[in-house]
Amino acid sequence: MTLSRKPEPKSEPRILLGPGPSMTHPRVMQAMTFPTVGHLDPQLLCLYGEEQELLRSVFGTQNEWTFALSGTGTSGMEAALANLLEPGDPVLIAIHGYFGERMAEISARQGALVDRLNRPLGEMFPVEEIDTALKKKNYKLLAIVHAETSTGAEQLHIPEIARSAHENGAMILLDTVTSLGGIPVEIDKWQVDAAYSASQKNLSAPSGLAPITMNSRARETIEKRKRPVTSFYLDLKSYANYWMGTHAYHHTASASVHFALTEALHILIEEGLLSAYQRYRSNAEKLWGGLEDLGASPFIPSEYRLPPLTTACVPDGIDPHQVRNRLLNEYNIEIASGFGALKDKVWRIGLMGYSSRTENIDLVLSALQDLMTDSNG
Amino acid sequence: MTLSRKPEPKSEPRILLGPGPSMTHPRVMQAMTFPTVGHLDPQLLCLYGEEQELLRSVFGTQNEWTFALSGTGTSGMEAALANLLEPGDPVLIAIHGYFGERMAEISARQGALVDRLNRPLGEMFPVEEIDTALKKKNYKLLAIVHAETSTGAEQLHIPEIARSAHENGAMILLDTVTSLGGIPVEIDKWQVDAAYSASQKNLSAPSGLAPITMNSRARETIEKRKRPVTSFYLDLKSYANYWMGTHAYHHTASASVHFALTEALHILIEEGLLSAYQRYRSNAEKLWGGLEDLGASPFIPSEYRLPPLTTACVPDGIDPHQVRNRLLNEYNIEIASGFGALKDKVWRIGLMGYSSRTENIDLVLSALQDLMTDSNG
Numbered sequence: 001m002t003l004s005r006k007p008e009p010k011s012e013p014r015i016l017l018g019p020g021p022s023m024t025h026p027r028v029m030q031a032m033t034f035p036t037v038g039h040l041d042p043q044l045l046c047l048y049g050e051e052q053e054l055l056r057s058v059f060g061t062q063n064e065w066t067f068a069l070s071g072t073g074t075s076g077m078e079a080a081l082a083n084l085l086e087p088g089d090p091v092l093i094a095i096h097g098y099f100g101e102r103m104a105e106i107s108a109r110q111g112a113l114v115d116r117l118n119r120p121l122g123e124m125f126p127v128e129e130i131d132t133a134l135k136k137k138n139y140k141l142l143a144i145v146h147a148e149t150s151t152g153a154e155q156l157h158i159p160e161i162a163r164s165a166h167e168n169g170a171m172i173l174l175d176t177v178t179s180l181g182g183i184p185v186e187i188d189k190w191q192v193d194a195a196y197s198a199s200q201k202n203l204s205a206p207s208g209l210a211p212i213t214m215n216s217r218a219r220e221t222i223e224k225r226k227r228p229v230t231s232f233y234l235d236l237k238s239y240a241n242y243w244m245g246t247h248a249y250h251h252t253a254s255a256s257v258h259f260a261l262t263e264a265l266h267i268l269i270e271e272g273l274l275s276a277y278q279r280y281r282s283n284a285e286k287l288w289g290g291l292e293d294l295g296a297s298p299f300i301p302s303e304y305r306l307p308p309l310t311t312a313c314v315p316d317g318i319d320p321h322q323v324r325n326r327l328l329n330e331y332n333i334e335i336a337s338g339f340g341a342l343k344d345k346v347w348r349i350g351l352m353g354y355s356s357r358t359e360n361i362d363l364v365l366s367a368l369q370d371l372m373t374d375s376n377g
Numbered sequence: 378m379t380l381s382r383k384p385e386p387k388s389e390p391r392i393l394l395g396p397g398p399s400m401t402h403p404r405v406m407q408a409m410t411f412p413t414v415g416h417l418d419p420q421l422l423c424l425y426g427e428e429q430e431l432l433r434s435v436f437g438t439q440n441e442w443t444f445a446l447s448g449t450g451t452s453g454m455e456a457a458l459a460n461l462l463e464p465g466d467p468v469l470i471a472i473h474g475y476f477g478e479r480m481a482e483i484s485a486r487q488g489a490l491v492d493r494l495n496r497p498l499g500e501m502f503p504v505e506e507i508d509t510a511l512k513k514k515n516y517k518l519l520a521i522v523h524a525e526t527s528t529g530a531e532q533l534h535i536p537e538i539a540r541s542a543h544e545n546g547a548m549i550l551l552d553t554v555t556s557l558g559g560i561p562v563e564i565d566k567w568q569v570d571a572a573y574s575a576s577q578k579n580l581s582a583p584s585g586l587a588p589i590t591m592n593s594r595a596r597e598t599i600e601k602r603k604r605p606v607t608s609f610y611l612d613l614k615s616y617a618n619y620w621m622g623t624h625a626y627h628h629t630a631s632a633s634v635h636f637a638l639t640e641a642l643h644i645l646i647e648e649g650l651l652s653a654y655q656r657y658r659s660n661a662e663k664l665w666g667g668l669e670d671l672g673a674s675p676f677i678p679s680e681y682r683l684p685p686l687t688t689a690c691v692p693d694g695i696d697p698h699q700v701r702n703r704l705l706n707e708y709n710i711e712i713a714s715g716f717g718a719l720k721d722k723v724w725r726i727g728l729m730g731y732s733s734r735t736e737n738i739d740l741v742l743s744a745l746q747d748l749m750t751d752s753n754g
Contacts, residue, residue: 007404007640011420011632013412020629024413027384032633033410035390036401036583038711043388070585071448071610074628078610106609200629206413208447208585208631230607232483233448233455251451252397252577254584255388256409257631263384334415 014328015355017364018336019149019178019309021200021207022352024260028205031263032256039253047255047262048243054265055211058203058273059176059195060186065214067243068261069234070253073177073198076210078106079234080173080196081143083214083222087111089140092133092170094125096155097148098339099175107143110230115139121341122151122311124304127160134168140221142170146195147179150339152311152348154183154304159190166191171218177201180211181268182280182308182352187213194218199257202280202308204353205264208257212236264353280307283356287349290365294372299346308356311338311346315372320344323371331367391705392732394741395713396526396555396686398577398584399729401637405582408640409633416630424632424639425620431642432588435580435650436553436572437563442591444620445638446611447630450554450575453587455483456611457550457573458520460591460599464488466517469510469547471502473532474525475716476552484520487607492516498718499528499688501681504537511545519547523572524556527716529688529725531560531681536567543568548595554578557588558645559657559685559729564590571595576634579657579685581730582641585634589613641730657684660733664726667742671749676723685733688715688723692749697721700748708744 016023024032037044048067055066069075081103085091091112093104096119108114117133119125125144134142142165147154155161158174165172171193176185180195181202187195194214200207214222214236222229222236229235233251242250268276284307288298291312299311314320320337324347327333338346349364393400401409414421425444432443446452458480462468468489470481473496485491494510496502502521511519519542524531532538535551542549548570553562557572559579564572571591577584591599591613599606599613606612610628619627645653661684665675668689676688691697697714701724704710715723726741 007408007411007643009408009411009636010424011411011414011418014414014418016413016415018415021413021415021632024633029410031384031386033406034384034386034388036393036398037388037391038393038395038398039584040713041388041391041705041711047387071452072628072630075448075610078608082608102609109605109607109609198629200631206631206633207416207629208634228486230486231455231459232479232486233452233611251449252575252584253449254577254634255398256401256583257585257634259386266384328418334418336417 012332015333015360015363017349017351017355017360018334019348019350020198020352022204022350022355024206025204025264025267025354027267028260028264032206032260034259037255040247040249044255044258045247047258051258051262051265054262054269057269058181058265059213061188061213063187063213063215065219065236065240067212067239069210069212069239070251071210072207073210075234076196076198076212077103077175079212079236080194081106082110082231082234083229083236084141084171084173084194084218085110085112086225086227088113090115090137091141091143092117092139094130094142094144096124096153097121097145098150099145099148103143103175122153122299124153124155127157127164130161131164134164134170139168139170141173143173145175147183147306149178149309151300151342152306152309153300154306156304158192162191171221178306178309181276183277183306199261202353203261203264203268205261206257209261280351280356283351283358283361284310286358287351287361290361294365294368308350308352310349311342312349313346318372318375320347323375326371327367333364333367335364389709392710392737392740394726394728394732394737395711396725396727397575397729399581399727399732401583402581402641402644402731404644405637405641409583409637411636414632417624417626421632421635422624424635428635428639428642431639431646434646435558435642436590438565438590440564440590440592442596442613442617444616445586445588446616447628448587449584450587452611453573453575453589454480454552456589456613457571458483459487459608459611460606460613461518461548461550461571461595462487462489463602463604465490467492467514468518468520469494469516471507471519471521473501473528473530474498474522475527476522476525480520480552499530499676501530501532504534504541507538508541511541511547516545516547518550520550522552524560524683526555526686528677528719529683529686530677531683533681535569539568548598555683555686558653560654560683576638579730580638580641580645582638583634586638657728657733660728660735660738661687663735664728664738667738671742671745685727685729687726688719689726690723695749695752697724700752703748704744710741710744712741
């Protein structure tokens with residue numbers, strides 16, 4: 001019970017410009033230290049109602065089933081697929097990066113019949129390609145990533161893709177991990193049936209919560225399942241019963257992270273979604289210009305380049321990993337290397353949520369210039 | 378990006394004397410607000426090594442596979458069962474309360490062949506009963522709860538039960554959610570193959586992490602599985618690859634909760650495990666005496682009554698739910714009602730971790746006395 005030793009961080013404060021987590025907003029940090037309350041405390045259950053309304057605003061939805069799961073973004077991905085799919089269900093996964101591939105792997109582990117539709121890394125799908133694939137089989141679900149964290153590409157034309165899915169009898173599941181709060185997401189207007197995200201990217205809360213939303217068709221699909229969801233922990237019917245109605249005990253949710261996420265959502269709504277999207281875009285344009293000047297041009301064409309996450313082509317003769325390590329160790333700036341086939345070819349630079357500030361862009365550009373000069377010299 | 382509004386807690390600070398979460402230690406709260414670092418930051422990966430050593434001390438194990446999952450205690454339960462069991466595997470669940478029943482449900486959802494062995498609520502198993510049941514089939518696994526959060530009963534004789542499991546060819550999985558850090562847990566000495574717990578009970582960190590440990594037999598069972606674990610999110614091989622060795626990306630773990638849990642484990646080790654267990658016991662004895670005086674005697678015989686969690690029999694003529702609600706609303710003290718068949722018969726009063734302080738016992742006893750007098754009057 002000693003109070004003698006004051007805890008000291010063992011790590012340097014970092015400027016987080018990777019693919020998430022972003023930097024935690026100071027107000028969010030404060031909220032996280034509100035006194036702990038129980039997972040069934042009426043005051044926490046009341047907060048859930050507020051958190052749901054805020055999540056609905058950010059998702060652009062009226063869906064009753066809108067809440068935040070006690071896990072990271074991957075738990076959101078698994079919850080969506082494991083609840084919507086049963087063994088033997090045909091699912092089409094449109095893959096334009098690593099996280100599409102992860103959706104395929106999770107679906108296969110659930111016993112679904114997975115068809116993969118692949119685009120080369122850094123490209124996005126034309127609507128026709130998905131439409132043609134959807135016509136080949138009676139798919140229960142089409143799953144696609146809105147903003148690929150592995151490439152920095154936005155999949156455009158989501159409303160048209162959703163329409164094609166519906167015309168072909170399928171539901172559409174959208175991964176909004178890197179898009180939610182960072183670029184427009186309009187679940188209802190686009191007629192997306194289900195979507196999930198994560199707390200630690202454009203929302204600027206710590207990781208550990210996965211916002212998720214299901215429309216009435218997705219919800220009825222889950223309520224009418226023939227067998228229970230394999231995962232008890234991620235069973236969305238139990239989640240709905242805990243968040244709403246009888247508030248039946250399901251798991252010991254952490255009040256601290258809900259205090260944090262709710263505060264983060266308030267900050268975003270106070271700024272205004274459109275203002276935030278504009279800030280992310282103008283900051284990203286500043287970054288893109290600076291990268292061009294350094295000879296490290298953005299990898300993704302501007303037409304579908306994501307403001308919250310930029311992949312920059314590493315110039316010839318530069319060791320991307322050495323630069324990245326020195327950036328971390330000498331400048332306390334985190335950026336990430338590429339993923340898979342892009343591992344040695346690009347850096348991934350995030351400007352998400354509270355990390356998206358002009359001073360951070362100046363810092364990372366000047367540090368990159370120093371290190372690249374050094375690395376070439 | 379407004380910094381103008383200072384966030385204010387919407388809930389009163391609570392004295393948490395329920396079955397968890399316990400009150401978060403001030404040092405743990407401080408640690409939780411250390412600046413956020415990425416999930417692959419070398420400084421966080423270094424902290425994992427420290428956290429593992431601390432967890433090994435508390436679990437009483439040398440198991441290499443000892444880490445903390447990004448989810449609540451239920452995610453630990455699901456991870457253990459989903460990784461150790463494959464569809465068609467026979468498993469024996471010895472059930473002496475709600476959480477044993479939850480283990481059976483999770484195992485069934487994984488497609489295992491579940492046999493339930495039941496004791497009435499508030500009892501524990503004699504070794505012979507489990508031994509006899511184990512002889513009836515070639516079980517792959519015996520799963521049992523060490524400290525039943527629903528009844529406040531400790532299952533004694535774990536070493537003998539483990540021996541019986543091994544003699545009959547089965548592994549043993551122990552739920553230590555309410556025991557770890559609160560009463561002796563000796564994974565290696567008792568020859569327990571696998572165990573899991575939660576961060577928010579006797580460890581006094583916020584919920585959101587599930588410590589888990591697997592010995593070499595359990596680990597090999599997982600490594601030799603015929604098919605992948607249904608859950609990608611809770612795949613322990615991926616966890617091991619993220620925590621150790623190549624530190625391969627698996628999910629975006631939250632540095633904040635690991636800072637918190639590591640600090641909480643330091644506090645426990647600084648106090649000394651034996652000193653902490655003694656404190657919990659002497660505080661619990663004070664509570665038990667006070668409850669006897671109030672006519673609300675502990676439900677569980679002293680021989681296997683849990684110091685961290687007491688079920689107290691509600692005296693005749695008292696409405697347990699009214700008293701509990703008034704305790705929360707008028708005194709800011711959280712206790713819980715009973716579970717299942719005990720719902721209207723007992724209160725559950727926790728003295729876990731940082732909540733186990735004499736002043737809290739005085740408070741809850743005097744408040745109960747006031748309310749029961751009022752309720753009778």
